[in-house]
Amino acid sequence: MVTTAERVAPLRVKDLKSGIKPIWCPGCGDYGILSSFFQAIINLKLDPAKVAVVSGIGCSGRFPAFARVYGFHGVHGRALPTATGLKVARPDLTVFAMSGDGDAFSIGGGHIAHAARRNVDITYIVMDNEIYGLTKGQPSATSPPDILELSLSGKTKGSRKGMVGLLDIHKVEEALNPILMALAYNASFVARAFSGRPKELTAIIEEGVRHKGFSFIQVMSPCVTFFNTYNHFRETVVPLPEDHDPSDRMRAMALAMEPNKTYVGIFYRDETRPSLEERLEEYRQQLSPTSMEELLARFTR
Amino acid sequence: MVTTAERVAPLRVKDLKSGIKPIWCPGCGDYGILSSFFQAIINLKLDPAKVAVVSGIGCSGRFPAFARVYGFHGVHGRALPTATGLKVARPDLTVFAMSGDGDAFSIGGGHIAHAARRNVDITYIVMDNEIYGLTKGQPSATSPPDILELSLSGKTKGSRKGMVGLLDIHKVEEALNPILMALAYNASFVARAFSGRPKELTAIIEEGVRHKGFSFIQVMSPCVTFFNTYNHFRETVVPLPEDHDPSDRMRAMALAMEPNKTYVGIFYRDETRPSLEERLEEYRQQLSPTSMEELLARFTR
């Protein structure tokens, strides 16, 4: 018999591991996100049976299988709508959505604006390695245009393994700025973290979960195999200025646009907006309830 | 015989009409866009046989059939990628893409960021009526949340014909800010116009065509049948401040976020970025040409 006692005892990380060994490469940034995720669940004292993680496809998409929570490993690019359906149907659950940068900003790029304008209470973690990992190294919309040169210069070792032709021609395109985009969508919580800084990352995930609304978290998570940006981020990652007021969206945008700096921290947060589920519930309350009998009667002659 | 002489004579609007009568409702804002489009072609002295208009689905999507240029009436939400393929394959053509707000920001919402980061030389006109016209009045991502109240209050007469249930529940969601989004995507030309002000609209279309890169033009184009916003826009539309410097992206964003004002004009323009086609050509030039014979030889033992 599975007793509820199991859930009352304080959770340990090992209780949260599913027993399936991650297929990620040794050193992959995604391990850091998994650990911080575990830690955040523990710190937040969540009941794992009331947590659900929905993912898309990619190295990142493998995430849910490794955690002993409810998981849904869906199709490429649709983590957000799947998680939206789940959260709206089951507001009692704590729902995460997980994407890679390809999953989030390319094939799934159309969904973020809508999750943001609905303000559905989901914590959306984009595990951004600036590359397509699982499909072995094509550039993504967040890859720097000079990704091939960067790789060949050895700064970001490993990338020579990638798709050289596609990486080369990638220079004709520019990279997107996900934080700026999330701010333009008016997401009510916008943050960035670095998987190489686990404490901050854990704290930001916790804040994202606490935030009642759509939390967009971009986590820079180096792909050691195809685009090893650890050194780069160790050099460029800095916390947001101390005086940054996260209710100031214009300032947040300005910070998001600053070149050569990878700010981490909470760019923006608006706690005043009700979440989609709250609004839907309010909407239902305002209506007079009905029944099948009543509905059918309306059609009866 | 069709002679080239036909093309040398100065064009008149009637030369540009296809002969197919628009199916739009009398008074629809889209007529204004069609007229300004004709006028822009004339002013720019374009050869109609070298102009192509690609559209999605919606009232707006019917656009190409009414003009005597090459047209492509594709599927819902895919005007941009279709136009991108066309422009890249045929850089000699002047390519327009046309969408409604549903076509552009809902089903097609994932494509704008990518057209922008590629900076493909397309003039993208979003005929934004803040409603789904063709499908008879569902709210769109740019509809105000209180669209049902607005309609019932009679300010925007006609909307009572829409889908009342969907318009009502729309209040749980917020509207998107397309100009801000386009700026966040770093589109190299971002402008707004109002179909009720034809001269400005024509001028902006002309500027959009002249701009060598991705031109995003949001045209407020009232749907007289389902959400008649003529009065609203006549009151709120104002030109951008005279001192606005279109190279100032931060300022453009601030203006895009100003409430209760519908600025029209060119928010942003960056003429320094080469277009996708230019970059692709440059890329090709930098490579050594090859032939089938040479390629096969590489595989020969």
Added chain:
Amino acid sequence: MSNESLVIRIGGEAGEGIVTIGETLVRIAAFSGLEVFTFRTYPAEIIGGQVMYQARIGREQVLSMGDDVDILVAANQLGHDEHIGELRPGGLLVYDSDAVTPAEGGDHLSYAVPFTQLAREINFLRGRNLIVVGFLTSLMGLPLDRAEQMVRRRLGKYKELLPSNLEALHKGYTHHQEHFAERPEFQIRPPEDGGEERLVMTGAQAIALGALAAGCRFYAGYPITPATDIMEFLSKELPRMGGTIIQAEDEIAAVTMAIGASFGGVKAMTATSGPGLALMIEALGLASMTEVPLVIVDAQRAGPSTGMPTKTSQGDLFLALYAGADEAPRFVLAPDSVEDSFYQMINAFNLAERFQMPVILLSDQAMATRVETIRPIDLSQIHQEKRRIPSLDRPEGNGYLRYALTEDGISPMAIPGMPGMTYTAEGLEHDESGAPSYVPEVHRAMTEKRFRKVETARKELHRWGLVNRWGDPQAEIAILSWGSTQSAVREAMERAAKEGILVEALFTKILLPMPDYEIRPFLEGKRAIIVPELNYQGMFAKVIEHRYSEQIIRNNIQVYRLNKYEGLPFKPGEIYAKIVEVAQRLTAGVLADRFLDEKLASV
């Protein structure tokens, strides 16, 4: 003496209230105890343009929209010109003498009525529609009090408008009484007792009500003609039933939202038309693989591509049956009437829940938009299938196996929130626990498991009420078909029966898996099968020809395809003509080119 049924058609400019006239008249008839069945067209223009509204009104159940028109009401010149050819000899033309100049001659009666002028007389121009309704009420011998009641009902809370509206109704009614004689051939008397209990609704409403009755509490959809009516209806009622509706940003979002909700334990659906279903195919495979219950309604329309959104078709059958990346089992249902749409929605949800699989329900533009009178619904008879969930008291240490390999293929499914049952619904191939696995034996076993559910279902099909068979079991001529063709087929068969041509018909409401247990015995003794379908390729005919080829060929049964691809439903006469042709061929011993009609067979 009254007629058994009458066909009335109203033609004119959209926005002029043609549809309102029709809908009001139909409801007056229905609420008087008559049976109705409607058909309408949509203009190409967004507003304006020509429309026609046709209603068949009968004393007994009305089977179809009928063939010829008994009464044509022309509100404008085009309304006259476009439809006069379909007025039957001896029929009646009623036209607005202020707007229409009727053609000379013609083997029919004509009433010139100055509707517009009558409206002017009462200083209520917008009242013209009700004047027409009043006129027709009298003409057709419908009870005035019912008409008044209907006007009241339609105005609802706008009580201040009542006097002027009633005046308009009476104006028309009296005008007929005073200027025209009573003509029994254009009358249809409601039964004295007010008729049996009936509901009056469209196919889209029947689908929405069926979903609610089945326990659906989540809907996500993206607008598309002709499926939007379902969403609009549910947007009002689902929240009142405690459920949720979301207008998604596209069809892929809509279907994945429904999958997410269903994974969460809430019965969920989406509805769309062909182009949207095409976009949902990837997610359909996901539901198949993760074994999440899902209901997708497809109100088919004419295509390909955007095609003709307001025209009907049965051309999505192959898409529904066969589309998927690799092999993604599903069920496909197709109601054959408005009434049946209600019940098949319940089957759809029950099949989805029982087998944890996606179910596609195929309706079509004509059936979703038409109004029909249907028999009362006994809610107490409706069964709501419960999801099979794992038992909470399983032996300690025994991990929960979400995808346990069971005999019937169905594995108990935990709902998030259940303690100790966490698992990942996995879109990769997986072992019993749900862990990704690419082991050849696992893929083989799981493929067989997923298909085993279909076989389990096949064994249970007879319990689900999925076949509609009628006519003379001794008949040598059979009609085998699906979906909305039923109405025209039924009526054509009645005509044939009157001529002494025996026909038996079978409509299956389940297309995947096929109900062999019904079709095999049905085919015994038949010499010819007619398969009427609203598509070019004869999709259902191909399914039949393949699945029952052995029986068909051994018994030398001739298969006659009857394909219409004009965007319009069948008329009974078209089916009837085919029955007659086949009967003559059988007598004369002339055979059909059974399988390889080169023109039609494209695979």
Added chain:
Amino acid sequence: MSNESLVIRIGGEAGEGIVTIGETLVRIAAFSGLEVFTFRTYPAEIIGGQVMYQARIGREQVLSMGDDVDILVAANQLGHDEHIGELRPGGLLVYDSDAVTPAEGGDHLSYAVPFTQLAREINFLRGRNLIVVGFLTSLMGLPLDRAEQMVRRRLGKYKELLPSNLEALHKGYTHHQEHFAERPEFQIRPPEDGGEERLVMTGAQAIALGALAAGCRFYAGYPITPATDIMEFLSKELPRMGGTIIQAEDEIAAVTMAIGASFGGVKAMTATSGPGLALMIEALGLASMTEVPLVIVDAQRAGPSTGMPTKTSQGDLFLALYAGADEAPRFVLAPDSVEDSFYQMINAFNLAERFQMPVILLSDQAMATRVETIRPIDLSQIHQEKRRIPSLDRPEGNGYLRYALTEDGISPMAIPGMPGMTYTAEGLEHDESGAPSYVPEVHRAMTEKRFRKVETARKELHRWGLVNRWGDPQAEIAILSWGSTQSAVREAMERAAKEGILVEALFTKILLPMPDYEIRPFLEGKRAIIVPELNYQGMFAKVIEHRYSEQIIRNNIQVYRLNKYEGLPFKPGEIYAKIVEVAQRLTAGVLADRFLDEKLASV
């Protein structure tokens, strides 16, 4: 005496160079004049994990990957454990004695080789792979100079690495020479003359080269295993040929970009796998409706849903044949070898251009990733179909009719830029000019026009070289199949022939429309058909059973489905076993359950 062919398999940890060893060895063999055919597996892990690389090397054309393994090279313990069972009795196990403890016993030879230590001896640990290659070169009797040449070629411009690499190669070569005797049963001698002219490439490369040879100058794609190799290859070469490649943001963008480019007059394609093809179905219908030429390659993989991306399948056949909103005609091609992939790509583009229609070409994971030696390609023999364009000198006043109703269904298509020919490619139903029209007769005529193109094509099929038929025309046993099963079938048939069992096979490279003109005569005189397929449902078998049911039943032909759904290609032995079983049944007079094997028939 040398063997006719040898199967060598290398098993070990990915990233340890297993694939590099295999690819190098294969190229040494091929460049020495031998023929090769490879097969490999992919690990579940992103890096690391177990892989195996298998090469069949022969003196004559190698038909398939073979059954049993002659030489197993185990680089680590798992590499030994997982594969030792497939080593044939009398085979040879070569293992790294520093890493592997072989199982006791077993009916095979074992060579313990301290590869890791040898590498240490030359102070070049990363040279271990080349030591293995050197060892195998000697073992198999391959020419050392060819091996040296290959090392040079592979290093390319990194000349400074040459000495150490060559040292490693020699180290392995010498180690074999010094410690082991020459064993002819593991040798395969290249032909003295260096063999005939051959090309060595993967299926993906053949597809990409075929596209370029056909004149394709635009590619848009979204990464997906196993189709990405095509895109990666083209990303390097298409720009050098003056063409364009775009990595799109998703599959819908990819296919609509290709449609846009093709509308602009440039031959365009995309490539994907099942999940991506599912997303492209709406746009496929658009190409059908607007009549824009389009080529889509689908490298099939195991599903449903994300499934097993690195495993093979033939399960997208129904998706390719039947998926579309309403009726969207298309062509479906399926090459049956790496070599054929090149030629069918040319057919694909030519069909697309000639008929202004979408063409789907079905390859699969196994065929796209394997390396084969193929015959030289004579570019001068390759025909590039030109698009039919309207004549510029048409009589004044005669408007250009983009969708003119012609006899063969094909209407001249203007290219943007042509003066006086402006038209709109219309996704709504349209009249001849392209203007939207919902008139019933127009829809009927246009539907027939679109399908008429398929019928025109059907009449021309014999000119396109779309059927591969071999074996004994007198045989009573037939094999009918498609795609990559060809290799195993061909080899199984050779074995059967040796045993005196006569079999004839037909592989069609066109699946829509079916080449009746070939298949009907082929079926004459046959008593049994075996249909081997890599899917559960027997998709092609269903197509065959339906289309030729009359002939099959009248002639009492038995249809035997042979379905494998494990993510792996057929082995010749599996096909051979079925041939033997069928031959025995025929002799014994035991019949197959032809059509209605309940387990397999799911429609």
